[in-house]
Amino acid sequence: MFIKLEQVSFTYLSGTPLAVKALKDINLEIERGESIGIVGRTGCGKSTLIQHFNALLIPESGRVLVDGVDTSEKKAPLREIRRRVGLVFQYPEDQFFEESVFQEVAFAPRNLGIEGKELEDRVKWSLEAVGLDFATIKDRSPFELSGGQMRRVAIASILSMEPEALVLDEPTAGLDPEGKGIILNQLKELQKEKNLTLILVSHSMEDLARVAQRLIVMDEGRIELDDDIRRIFSQVERIKELGIFPPVTAQVAWLLRERGFDVDPGVLTPRELAEEIHLKVLEGKKVNVG
Numbered sequence: 001m002f003i004k005l006e007q008v009s010f011t012y013l014s015g016t017p018l019a020v021k022a023l024k025d026i027n028l029e030i031e032r033g034e035s036i037g038i039v040g041r042t043g044c045g046k047s048t049l050i051q052h053f054n055a056l057l058i059p060e061s062g063r064v065l066v067d068g069v070d071t072s073e074k075k076a077p078l079r080e081i082r083r084r085v086g087l088v089f090q091y092p093e094d095q096f097f098e099e100s101v102f103q104e105v106a107f108a109p110r111n112l113g114i115e116g117k118e119l120e121d122r123v124k125w126s127l128e129a130v131g132l133d134f135a136t137i138k139d140r141s142p143f144e145l146s147g148g149q150m151r152r153v154a155i156a157s158i159l160s161m162e163p164e165a166l167v168l169d170e171p172t173a174g175l176d177p178e179g180k181g182i183i184l185n186q187l188k189e190l191q192k193e194k195n196l197t198l199i200l201v202s203h204s205m206e207d208l209a210r211v212a213q214r215l216i217v218m219d220e221g222r223i224e225l226d227d228d229i230r231r232i233f234s235q236v237e238r239i240k241e242l243g244i245f246p247p248v249t250a251q252v253a254w255l256l257r258e259r260g261f262d263v264d265p266g267v268l269t270p271r272e273l274a275e276e277i278h279l280k281v282l283e284g285k286k287v288n289v290g
Helices: 046-053 078-084 101-111 116-129 147-159 177-194 205-211 229-233 236-241 248-258 270-282
Strands: 003-012 020-030 035-040 061-066 085-088 165-169 197-201 214-219 222-228
Touching: 003 046, 020 046, 020 222, 035 046, 035 205, 046 061, 046 085, 046 165, 046 197, 078 085, 085 147, 101 116, 101 147, 116 147, 147 165, 147 177, 165 177, 177 197, 177 205, 197 205, 205 229, 205 248, 214 229, 222 229, 229 236, 236 248, 248 270
Parallel strands: 035 197, 035 214, 085 165, 165 197
Antiparallel strands: 003 020, 003 061, 214 222
16 A cells, blocks of 8 residues: 555644634545546645645644655654655646756756756656657746646656656646647556556546546545546436536436436546447437437
């Protein structure tokens, strides 16, 4: 078990009249190499939860274990935990401060004592891992890049620490469809090639359908559902009650099943839906249009 939460609770402004209970008795286990989506209404605790994964937040009660290490212990190696579990916040490009892309991506590994050719190789790999050409972009100012390029540089700056887990909060927020597609494809390839534990918080169910295999649905500081993404998206009425609307493909499959067609409720992509309609509807029985 790589990351484990046991009865974790957390309150902002604890002990004050403004106290807000953000997490309530969370139990969660994350294996190495998993690809997980986390969803829920605004304010349900998603961002608070992921900040416990790398000890940016310490639980008010309960325990968080990262590879067996309790993050709340006085001598817990928090710096090492944060290297191993990289966290990319929403709009991370707002935190850029270096003059060149190279310096921005090199900042974290340099703080770990890496210099010279090893540092250059690390930066080169990180940029190319997110689909950016090292020679073309390394000397450019990060502030002169497109929105999609800036987001990829921000992800590269975390990858340069060679984390075992990559946690991203709304990684495609504000990007156009092309920018979204590039980032999601790169994340999917990274997860496969490096056996990277990939955790994404997103309001886009279509995005998660492309990269996640497991889905966690939160509501009012608790985990309400935690299962294979196909099984959860097939529960259309249940997740709508939790403020989540599954991808259009899943909703169409659900409506077809309501009409009596034996369509797989776990379809995620337009291609899968088209194949199901061809096999189960058009060839299986005629559509009743009357």
